[in-house]
Each structure stands twice: as C-alpha cells, then as structure tokens.
Amino acid sequence: MQPNRAPGLAAPAIQxxxxxxEKFYEYFYRRTGISFSGKKEYFVEKRLLERIAKTGSDSFKAYFTLLRFQASGEELQHLVNLxxxxxxxxFREDYQFDALVRGILPEITRTRRPGGTLRIWSMPCSTGEEPYSIAIQILENWAQADEFAIEITGSDIDSxxxxxxxKGVYGNRSLQRLSPELRKKYFRRVGDDQFEIHEELRSSIEFSxxxxxxxxxxxxxxxxxxxFCRNLLIYFDDTSRRAAVExxxxxxxxxxxxCLGHSESMSRMSSMFLPRxxxxxxxxxxxIDQD
Structure with missing residues (x-):
C-alpha cells in the first residue's frame, strides 16, 4: 500500500x-568481472534507476533484493544488457583475420588429419559481425577450408x-569494409539500409x-x-582480468x-601464454604440453 500523499504530489524520486x-558495484563486479571507473558512475546510476523504475521497486533496497535472489536471473540479464x-x-582489425588464414590455421592443421574438427570461438561476439567475418575470411582465403569440419561459436553476456x-541483418555502417562482391555473395538486401546474411552461412554459426x-x-x-577475445578485458580490473585469462x-x-584487441597485451596479464x-x-x- 502506498503512503498517503497530498493530491497532485508525485512520489519522491528514488535516490x-x-x-x-558501492554494494551494487561490488555485486555486479563479482557476477560479471566488469569494473566501472569513477567516470562511469553517472552512466551506471542512470541505468540502475531505469531498472528500479521498470520493475516497480520502491527503493534501491527492494530492487537489490530482487536482483540478488531472483531464481531465474532474468533481472540481472536485463541489467547486463543495459x-x-x-x-x-x-572485418574490424582485419589483420588478425589475415593472420588466422595465413599463419594460425596452417600451423594448427599441420599435424592434423583432414576430416578433423577445428573449433573457433568469438567471445564477446556482440551482434555477430566478428564470427561472420571469420567464416567469410576462411571461405574466401583458406584453401584447406573444405578439408576440415570448422565449428565457429559466437558468445556474449548480452542476450x-x-x-x-x-537474425544476421545489418546496415551499411556494419558493412562499410566489405567489397561489393562480398556483399553480393553473402548478403541479400531486405530494406533500404538492411542486408541479411545468407541462411547457409547464418545457420553454420552457433550463438550462445x-x-x-x-x-x-x-x-x-x-x-x-x-x-578471439578482443576489446573485452579492458573493462576488467587486474584481479578479474587474471581470472578471465586463466x-x-x-x-x-x-x-x-x-587473439586480443590492439590495445591489449597478454604480457601485462599473464605469463601462461607464448607471444607469437x-x-x-x-x-x-x-x-603444447610436453611429456
């Protein structure tokens, strides 16, 4: 029941x-590894207040209880998405896609028999441009593509x-680096500024x-x-970054x-990997494990 209030007076704004x-920051950090700098406090608080209003919570305490103890985890997912x-x-940072087909895959398959499985993971994959770019790069530029079962998975924390x-539908801005030939080969126009990935390619990638x-x-x-884990770890602090690398x-x-983003360096995070x-x-x- 709402408290009595003089007619015409709005409910007091939640502060x-x-x-x-700080409680929210610590909780969100533990659940996601994402560390918000002080400059983002306004950004975080604004979105937190949006979710408090959307859920009908009458205080931060009530909302925080919902967030922590909701069995489905649906509210946490809504908040993560925001x-x-x-x-x-x-083809963002496409030099790594060149390295994939010219160096990485040839080295991996040098000791593999044709017919085996190759697994490539894009994390975070965002709206799918990266895993689809990987698939197109392999199809267009790796001669051994038909010799192996290639599984490409795209994952993200944002549902x-x-x-x-x-859906695999993109505008011109997303496709700006694709040649007209590749657009014609792998996309079909579905609107004035909308292009859909062909079904065969779209269904070949698993998203999770x-x-x-x-x-x-x-x-x-x-x-x-x-x-491919590019431009994600920059949002983590040193502790969560090390845990993520492990x-x-x-x-x-x-x-x-x-493969990391251009501004990320594994040497600052872990000595477990060999730079190549x-x-x-x-x-x-x-x-490679040594016996």
Missing amino acids: ITEDEY MTVNETYF RVLADAR IANLSDPIHMHRYRAMDVI ALYECLNPGGFI KFGDTIVYQRP
Missing part, C-alpha cells in the same frame, strides 16, 4: 546513496545482441550466452583451437591461440 552504489556497450563492424546476431566470470558458463567451452587458457587446446607474431599482429599461444 541511490554512496553506500548503496550496462554493456556493443559497437562493431565486419539482446545475441538475438540480433542470430557466456559470462567470462562465471565458472559454470565457462566449463561449457573446451577444446577450442582459436579464441579461464580462457583452460578453454584452449594445447597449442591453441588467442604472424604478419602484422601479435597473438598468444597456449604452450
């Missing part, structure tokens, strides 16, 4: 105290972007939700040969490779 913000920023396009990735800071989620991803290490086959140079990029390899 989030410094202690309450807090994460997703901006990408096809909304995964839904968009599965994954939280790099959740051991249960990460246990599903094993025996990967290549992981989790990614366990996801890779011995001898497998991980392919063309114009540095990637990182899980050492």
Whole structure:
C-alpha cells in the first residue's frame, strides 16, 4: 500500500546513496568481472534507476533484493544488457583475420588429419559481425577450408545482441569494409539500409550466452583451437582480468591461440601464454604440453 500523499504530489524520486552504489558495484563486479571507473558512475546510476523504475521497486533496497535472489536471473540479464556497450563492424582489425588464414590455421592443421574438427570461438561476439567475418575470411582465403569440419561459436553476456546476431541483418555502417562482391555473395538486401546474411552461412554459426566470470558458463567451452577475445578485458580490473585469462587458457587446446584487441597485451596479464607474431599482429599461444 502506498503512503498517503497530498493530491497532485508525485512520489519522491528514488535516490541511490554512496553506500548503496558501492554494494551494487561490488555485486555486479563479482557476477560479471566488469569494473566501472569513477567516470562511469553517472552512466551506471542512470541505468540502475531505469531498472528500479521498470520493475516497480520502491527503493534501491527492494530492487537489490530482487536482483540478488531472483531464481531465474532474468533481472540481472536485463541489467547486463543495459550496462554493456556493443559497437562493431565486419572485418574490424582485419589483420588478425589475415593472420588466422595465413599463419594460425596452417600451423594448427599441420599435424592434423583432414576430416578433423577445428573449433573457433568469438567471445564477446556482440551482434555477430566478428564470427561472420571469420567464416567469410576462411571461405574466401583458406584453401584447406573444405578439408576440415570448422565449428565457429559466437558468445556474449548480452542476450539482446545475441538475438540480433542470430537474425544476421545489418546496415551499411556494419558493412562499410566489405567489397561489393562480398556483399553480393553473402548478403541479400531486405530494406533500404538492411542486408541479411545468407541462411547457409547464418545457420553454420552457433550463438550462445557466456559470462567470462562465471565458472559454470565457462566449463561449457573446451577444446577450442582459436579464441578471439578482443576489446573485452579492458573493462576488467587486474584481479578479474587474471581470472578471465586463466579461464580462457583452460578453454584452449594445447597449442591453441588467442587473439586480443590492439590495445591489449597478454604480457601485462599473464605469463601462461607464448607471444607469437604472424604478419602484422601479435597473438598468444597456449604452450603444447610436453611429456
């Protein structure tokens, strides 16, 4: 029951105290590994207040109780979707895709028999441009593509972007780096500024939700040969970054490779990987186990 209020007076606006913000920050950090800098406090608080209003909670305390103890975890997912920023396009940092087909895959398959499986994981995949770019790069530029069963998985913590990735519909901004030939070959126009990935390519990639800071989620991803984890770890602090790197290490086959973003360096996070140079990029390899 709402308290009595003089006619015409609106309910008082909910305020989030410094202690309450700190409680939320610690909880969100533990669940996602994402660390917000002080400059983002307004951004975080604004979105937190949006969810408080949307759920009809009458205080931060009531909302925080819902967030922590909701069995389905649906509210946490809504909040994650609001807090994460997703901006990408096809063939972003394409020198790593060149390294994939010119160096990484040839090295991995040198000791593999044709017909075997290659597993490539894009995490975070955002709205799907990266895993689709990987598939197109392999189809167009790796002569051995037909000799192996190639499994490409795209994962993200944001359920909304995964839904968009599965649809595979993009505007000109996302396709700006694709040649007219590739657009014609792999897309069909479905609107004035809308292009849909062909069904055959769209259905060849599996999309799934994954939280790099959740051991249960990460246990599903094993025996990967290549992981693209670009421009994610910059949002983590040193502690969560090290934990994430250890989790990614366990996801890779011995001898497998991980590609980071151009501003990220594994040497600052972990000594578990070997730096390798392919063309114009540095990637990182899980050492091959020695008997």
